Amino acid sequence: MKSLALLLALMPAAAIAADPVVLPELYAVSGVEAGDMLNIRAEPSARAPILGKLAPDAVSVEVTGHSADGAWAQINAGEGSGWVATRYLSFSGSSWENGRLPEGLSCFGTEPFWDLRVAEGALQLQSPDQGRQRFAISSISDRGFREDRLRAVEAGDATVVIFPQDCSDGMSERSYALQVVVSLRTGDRPMLSGCCSIAR
Numbered sequence: 009m010k011s012l013a014l015l016l017a018l019m020p021a022a023a024i025a026a027d028p029v030v031l032p033e034l035y036a037v038s039g040v041e042a043g044d045m046l047n048i049r050a051e052p053s054a055r056a057p058i059l060g061k062l063a064p065d066a067v068s069v070e071v072t073g074h075s076a077d078g079a080w081a082q083i084n085a086g087e088g089s090g091w092v093a094t095r096y097l098s099f100s101g102s103s104w105e106n107g108r109l110p111e112g113l114s115c116f117g118t119e120p121f122w123d124l125r126v127a128e129g130a131l132q133l134q135s136p137d138q139g140r141q142r143f144a145i146s147s148i149s150d151r152g153f154r155e156d157r158l159r160a161v162e163a164g165d166a167t168v169v170i171f172p173q174d175c176s177d178g179m180s181e182r183s184y185a186l187q188v189v190v191s192l193r194t195g196d197r198p199m200l201s202g203c204c205s206i207a208r
Contacts, residue, residue, distance in 0.1 A: 029099055030155040031172075032072050032185040032206055034112075035081070038098035040064035048090035052080030059090040068112065069097065070207040072185040084205075088181035103206050106150050109159060110206040115170070115188040117202025118178050124168070124190065131163045138195050157186065165193040175203035 040046050045061035052075035062069065072089070073082035080091040103110040115124040122135035131143045143163035150156045161168040168190050175184040186204035 029102075030157060031074070032070055032157075033099065034067075034103050034206060034208075035069045035071055035097040035099050037062050037064055037066040037069065037096060039096050046092055046096050048083065048085045048092055049080075050090060052082075052091040054093075056091070059088065060085040062092065068208045070205060071097070072183055082183060084182045084184075084207075089183040102154075104154075104157065106152060106154070106156070107148055109148060109161070109170075112206050112208035113170075113204060115168075115186075115190075115202055115204040116177065117188075117200055122200055122202070124188070131161065131166060131168065133166070133190070141195075167191040170204055177203050 037046050040062075042064055044064060046064070046066070047058045048060040048062060049056040050059055069083055069092075071081045071083055074080065074094070075082075075091070079094055081094045081097055082089055082091055084090075103112070109126055113126055116122065120135055120137055122133065124134075125132045126145075129145055131145060133141045133143065143166040145161060145163045147162045149160040149162075150158060157170075157172040159168075159170045161170075168188060170186055170188045172185060173187040175187045176182070177184070184203040184205060186206075188202055188204050190200040190202075192198055192200070
């Protein structure tokens, strides 16, 4: 437990930009006509190629970054990331609460492929070589301020640390705003690293 407290103390505090919303967060599409769609563009520009579209009633859109001027929000779409006009997104409240994990949190990595989800008070870890493992959560730690995105989870023979950092899954052009390190006290792979998403 002392090593976990030391790790939390050494992690950098979350940077708070001019935008009061600390990312990642979930948004909903707003202000788009019912018969229209919100374009996802390759770059933060109205002239950039269109990569995809969001429905006018889309919810749980995970924003992982903003353009320098704040006019564009970076999201994941298909096998890559793209940009949508911020003015067409609305924010209704944070997915983050102190002492808890976001409801839609999922983490994943490669070499080997693995994924981690939260269900019924436990971490569910799935990998080809270890199958499905369940670790009952005993504690979720943070640094106690609203903008904090750092979480340390103790769960049986697993310790999971989630922290804000640009992350790539290594398999696509997607961009994530959270990294994770999973430390296991059982099995052949004592440590896993990867990315996390809060999208449901």
